[in-house]
Amino acid sequence: MKKYFSFLLLFVVSSVSAQSSDLQIFGYFQGYYNYFSKYNIEIPINPYLNNGSSIKTIKSEAKNSFLSQQLNLFLKKDFSGSYGEFTTFVNLELTSNYSSDNFWGAFNLQEAWLKYAYSDAFNVKFGAMIPTFNNLNEIKNRTPLLSYMFRPLVYETYVNGIISSEDFIPEQAFMQIYGKTDLTESVEFNYSAFVGNAEKSYVAQELSGIVLPGLDTSKFKSVGARVGLKFNDIKIGFSATYDRDNKNSIFNQSPLNSTNASGYYYAPLSGDLPRIRLGADLSFNIGKFTFESEFIVVKYTLADNQKSYLSNYREDIQHALVNTAGTIQQLSGAIVANPSDPANSVKILQLSQLTPFAEELANYVNQTSLVGKELDKLFYYAMLGYNVTDDLQVYGMYCYLQDKFDVRLEDKLDFYSIGATWAPLPTVSIKGQYSHQNIKVRNYNLNALLLGFSVYF
DSSP states (O other): OOOHHHHHHHHHHHHHHEEEEEOOOEEEEEEEEEEEEOEEEEEOOOOGGOOOEEEEEHHHOOEEEEEEEEEEEEEEEEEEETEEEEEEEEEEEEEEEEEETTEEEEEEEEEEEEEEEEEETTTEEEEEEEEOOTTGGGTTTOOOOSSSSSOOGGGGGGGGGTHHHHHSSSSOEEEEEEEESSSSSSEEEEEEEEEEOOOOGGBOOOOBBOOOOOOOOOOEEEEEEEEEEEEEEEEEEEEEEEEEEEOHHHHTTGGGOOOOOTSSOOOOOOEEEEEEEEEEEEEEEEEEEEEEEEEEEEEEEEHHHHHHHHHHHHHHHHHHHHHHHHHHHHHHHHHHHOTTTHHHHHHHHHHHHHHHHHHHHHHHHHHHHTBBBOOOEEEEEEEEEESSSSEEEEEEEEEEEETTTTTTHHHHHEEEEEEEEEEEETTTTEEEEEEEEGGGGGGGEEEEEEEEEEEOO
């Protein structure tokens, strides 16, 4: 009873000392028709695994589809009291024709945070949030704000099977401090700093003892910051993060770490690799022109033995499979040729050990056929738009991406795009976009066309 009266008193005091706004519910959705042309892409492979050819060609036929790309629903409520201003914010996101019955798309709690605003110069957010990094990261999913539908490559979830967004940008934080202040009448300084969990590969996927799904199982945390200046309609900023990249599946969970039966054996190494992301952004509006650009470089810190291991890893896995398969063939042939040989019992025992090992190697060859010899990455893009009228904008965009951990991208990928956005209403945008991607050294060319709309409600 005492606890009940204490709670009641706290509720009454809070009601008297604090005021709150009405709950705001709003959101947006975007849908489009997309067409992707057929393409080929060539990757290197051990010729003994590919009918004597050292190049394996991966092919994909042309595809087209209608897609409800995403729907975001926001809930927001403001509170004010003697201790300052507070805001709560929730962002629920449904993607890719979401249907739980059909197992389509995903339903995510994208953001859920509480903000305390002491002043313009000092604000604190607690909870799940998208951290500040460069200019686009926080608004990458705010489709009504973006002229384009196919976003700059590292921000585009459509290509997540090829490009891992979290390798280039931080995707979630759990506390962020930020603010802004005027240095002069025309120059504003702004800053932010965040901390969050390690990347999602460290997060538990299933119940294990007292570890619940969704909990970070690592001892590492992600930290980052951005500082920027704003001169009227010109914004410039510099960002940095530090965390760890989980590559344990390669460095200490490979078949090469468990046996030397193939002739290739390496002692397990740490796969928790220190990673630094450095970013810069520049955007401005001048007259009818709009410009935005970003630069991101990702650098890793590896010991010499880790560098050597990685530089030979893909070839060694493939050589190990070739050698193991060759040994199996020799032993099987010897048993068939001389079935009465007393040594066959030893050979049969060897076969019983090598056969499952070869199957494991074959699985790893498929999983690691795209592993590059290094880890560092580079990305930049620039977009120039022109407002033909207040309702119509046309634009052109270029992206450059290099990922030395992926043999498809270790040279570079060029991305070109043009498009237009027409807003017949302030809350409705009709969009069209054409893009072309190519990787010259892999004979890869892809054309894409998207026609769609964004609606804010």
